[in-house]
Amino acid sequence: MDWYTVKNVDDIDSPALLVYxxxxxxxxxxxxxxxxxxxxxxxxxxxxxxxxxxxxxxxxxxxxxxxxxxxxxxxxxxxxxxxxxxxxxxxxxxxxxxxxxxxxxxxxxxxxxxxxxxxxxxxxxxxxxxxxxxxxxxxxxxxxxxxxxxxxxxxxxxxxxxxxxxxxxxxxxxxxxxxxxxxxxxxxxxxxxxxxxxxxxxxxxxxxxxxxxxxxxxxxxxxxxxxxxxxxxxxxxxxxxxxxxxWDKGYQDTLPEQDFLYAALVLTRVVSLPHVNKICIDLGFKAIASENDLQNRVYFLNHPSFKPLSHSEEHMVISVEKDHGLKIGDLFYALPVHICPTVALYEDIFLVKDAESSINWKVVARDRMITC
Structure with missing residues (x-):
């Protein structure tokens, strides 16, 4: 198993923020x-x-x-x-x-x-x-x-x-x-x-x-x-x-002397196969930070060669080879280029330990106000 694989992934709806x-x-x-x-x-x-x-x-x-x-x-x-x-x-x-x-x-x-x-x-x-x-x-x-x-x-x-x-x-x-x-x-x-x-x-x-x-x-x-x-x-x-x-892909690429570990990913799934060389995943603007240009927003750990083709509120379309073999529901583990605004998009995270997610933690300071 790769370090990011979650065994009970069928229990997690997508898109979802995973923290290891x-x-x-x-x-x-x-x-x-x-x-x-x-x-x-x-x-x-x-x-x-x-x-x-x-x-x-x-x-x-x-x-x-x-x-x-x-x-x-x-x-x-x-x-x-x-x-x-x-x-x-x-x-x-x-x-x-x-x-x-x-x-x-x-x-x-x-x-x-x-x-x-x-x-x-x-x-x-x-x-x-x-x-x-x-x-x-x-x-x-x-x-x-x-x-x-x-x-x-x-x-x-x-x-x-x-x-x-x-x-x-x-x-x-x-x-x-x-x-x-x-x-x-x-x-x-x-x-x-x-x-x-x-x-x-x-x-x-x-x-x-x-x-x-x-x-x-x-x-x-x-x-x-x-x-x-x-x-x-x-x-x-x-x-x-x-x-x-x-950590995130942006700093990993620009700060080579700092070898921190990726510890937060976005889980996303294939939701449509619109064309023989296109797939669509549920990774829209509302699921991952999108302030960078399209090619500099996400890196797919389990599909490193795949690149976004278009991006909208709920969807991301990816260009793929004709014989990609992917099916509706297949998983993508998405590494944000910028993790900070990505975290702010989620009400809670799925905490992963020993390759399983058992509890959720609230992203409590995502709100503008807690009590004060």
């Missing part, structure tokens, strides 16, 4: 070997969205996390995470939800991002009122730095004044800097390291300038999967890989 528990655990063990201490890791759970998988990381000593949504942050509170950054600068509605979250899960230290003084002052005014009313400690904030993504954040060369302005406010407390470098994706690790060092040069100058004032070297929360091993070698840095838990 032992391979997830192997990936968690692997990521711990790539840093000196578990404390250097702050995995991003935007890929995972499953409480039980977060609990697995907690069991391995990983206690700090990053979340993209309030629902992901609440999932981590439910799991008992010690420290969670909302990797977002919240506007009013989201900020009020964050305050509800803080009240509901007092055992979890929550923080958020800020990249301008107006938002910081607004946070300060609101949280100061809550603090007086409820005797609460200030909200910790990280200054979000723009190191090349040009999506959010302040340029490092302008962040020094913002740092001092925030330190003068009540209700909020500067915790450190945050910088996401998703634009750094070059395959060669030497080139990737060089680009990372260039793009973070101003960040290091900023941190050293603050340290020279006698305040210590500020914490930096940095990177994603492509750069986390680079950042892990720096002083007082927490790094934020996320995809490593499930």
């Amino acid at each position: 528990k032992d391979r997830v655990m192997d990936n968690i063990r692997k990521v711990l070997t790539l840093v000196e201490l578990p404390q250097q890791l702050r995995p991003h759970v935007k890929t995972i969205k499953i409480r039980e998988v977060c609990t697995m990381m907690l069991d391995f000593g990983i206690k700090k996390f990053k979340a993209a949504t309030i629902a992901e942050a609440e999932m981590l509170g439910m799991a008992g995470a010690e420290d969670v950054i909302l990797a977002y600068q919240p506007v009013k509605t989201k900020f009020l939800r964050l305050l509800k979250l803080i009240r509901k899960y007092p055992g979890t230290q929550y923080s958020c991002l800020v990249d301008n003084i107006d938002s910081a002052r607004w946070f300060s005014d609101l949280i100061s009122g809550v603090e007086r009313a409820e005797n609460r400690v200030p909200l910790q904030v990280y200054i979000d730095l723009n190191v090349g993504m040009d999506r959010t954040g302040i340029k490092p060369e302008y962040a020094y004044d913002l740092y001092h302005a925030i330190r003068s406010l009540t209700g909020v407390k500067f915790k450190g800097f945050h910088a996401y470098d998703g634009h750094i994706r070059v395959s060669d690790i030497t080139e990737r390291t060089a680009q990372c060092d260039r793009d973070f040069h101003q960040v290091e100058l900023l941190r050293r300038k603050i340290m020279e004032e006698g305040n210590g070297l500020p914490l930096l929360v940095a990177g994603g999967t492509p750069t986390f091993t680079i950042h892990s070698k720096k002083e007082n840095v927490e790094c934020c890989p996320g995809t490593f838990v499930f």
